[in-house]
Amino acid sequence: MSTRGFEGLRAVVTGGASGIGLATARLLADRGADVVSLDLQETAGPPLTGVLADVSDDESVRAGVAKAVDRLGGLDILVNNAGIGAQGTVEDNDDAEWHRVFDVNVVGMVRVSRAALPYLRRSRHAAIVNTCSIAATAGLPQRALYSATKGAVLALTRAMAADHLREGIRVCCVNPGTAHTPWIDRLLAAAEDPEAELAALAARQPTGRLVTAEEVAAAICYLAGPDAGATTGTDLAVDGGMAGLRLRPPPLNEERS
Numbered sequence: 001m002s003t004r005g006f007e008g009l010r011a012v013v014t015g016g017a018s019g020i021g022l023a024t025a026r027l028l029a030d031r032g033a034d035v036v037s038l039d040l041q042e043t044a045g046p047p048l049t050g051v052l053a054d055v056s057d058d059e060s061v062r063a064g065v066a067k068a069v070d071r072l073g074g075l076d077i078l079v080n081n082a083g084i085g086a087q088g089t090v091e092d093n094d095d096a097e098w099h100r101v102f103d104v105n106v107v108g109m110v111r112v113s114r115a116a117l118p119y120l121r122r123s124r125h126a127a128i129v130n131t132c133s134i135a136a137t138a139g140l141p142q143r144a145l146y147s148a149t150k151g152a153v154l155a156l157t158r159a160m161a162a163d164h165l166r167e168g169i170r171v172c173c174v175n176p177g178t179a180h181t182p183w184i185d186r187l188l189a190a191a192e193d194p195e196a197e198l199a200a201l202a203a204r205q206p207t208g209r210l211v212t213a214e215e216v217a218a219a220i221c222y223l224a225g226p227d228a229g230a231t232t233g234t235d236l237a238v239d240g241g242m243a244g245l246r247l248r249p250p251p252l253n254e255e256r257s
C-alpha cells in the first residue's frame with residue numbers, strides 16, 4: 001500500500017475547519033491531494049484552502065462547491081463531514097430543532113452531494129465518504145434526535161452507493177465512537193463534572209479511551225482512496241470496539257492501560 005497515494009486527486013471536505021474534518025483535510029493534503037474545506041468558519045492556512053459555506057443553505061452550497069472546484073480544477077473526493085449535535089430524549093426537542101438538526105446533518109449532505117455529483121462523474125477516481133456515527137448503530141441515552149439523523153446518514157450512504165455505482169462513484173461512511181475533538185471539549189465544558197463526564201465517555205468504549213480525530217481521518221482517507229476501489233456501501237466503525245464487542249469486566253487486580 002502506498003503511503004501517499006493521493007497525488008493528482010482533488011478533495012472537498014465539509015466541516016474541514018475543526019476536529020475530524022480538519023484532521024482529514026490535513027491527512028489528505030499530507031498524502032498528496034489538493035484539498036478545499038467548506039465550512040462556516042475560516043480554515044487553517046496552507047496547504048489547506050477554505051471556502052466559507054453553510055451546508056444548510058442550498059445557494060451557499062452551490063456557490064461554495066463551484067468555487068472549490070474552480071480552485072481545484074475538478075473534483076475526485078467529497079467528504080461530507082459537517083455536522084452538529086443534539087441532546088435529549090424524544091420529548092426534549094421541539095419540531096423546529098428536529099428540522100434544524102436534520103437540515104444540517106442529513107439534508108446538508110444531500111445538498112453538497114447534489115452540487116458535487118456532476119463534477120465527480122467526470123473523475124476517474126470518484127469517492128464520497130460521509131461521517132456517520134456509532135449513534136446510527138447503537139442506542140445511546142439522551143441522543144434521540146442526533147441518532148435519528150445519523151441513522152438517516154447510514155441509510156443514505158447505502159442508497160447513494162447503489163445509485164452511483166454504475167457511474168463509477170463509490171459511497172461509504174465512517175462510524176466514529178466518541179472522538180476527542182473541539183465538539184467534545186464543548187460538551188465537557190458544559191458538564192457539571194467534566195472529569196467524571198470524560199471518564200464515563202472513555203469507559204463506554206472497550207479500549208477505555210476516546211478515539212482521536214486522526215484515527216477517524218485515517219479511516220476516511222482509506223475509504224476515499226485508491227486502495228479501497230472494491231469497497232462501496234460500507235460503514236466502517238472507528239469506535240474502540242463499542243459497536244461490536246461485549247467484554248467481561250476486567251479482573252479486580254488488573255490495571256487498565
Ligand code: NAD
Pocket residue numbers: 014015016017018019020021038039040041053054055056081082083084104131132133134175176177178179180181182183184
Ligand atoms: P467539530 O464541531 O469539531 O467540527 C464540526 C465542523 O463542522 C466545524 O468546523 C463547524 O464549523 C462545521 N459546521 C457545522 N455546521 C456547519 C454548516 N451548517 N455548514 C458548514 N459547516 C458546518 O465536530 P467533530 O467532532 O469534528 O464532528 C465532525 C463530524 O463527526 C460530525 O458530523 C459529527 O456528527 C461526527 N461525529 C463526531 C463524533 C465525536 O465524538 N466528535 C462522533 C461521531 C460522529
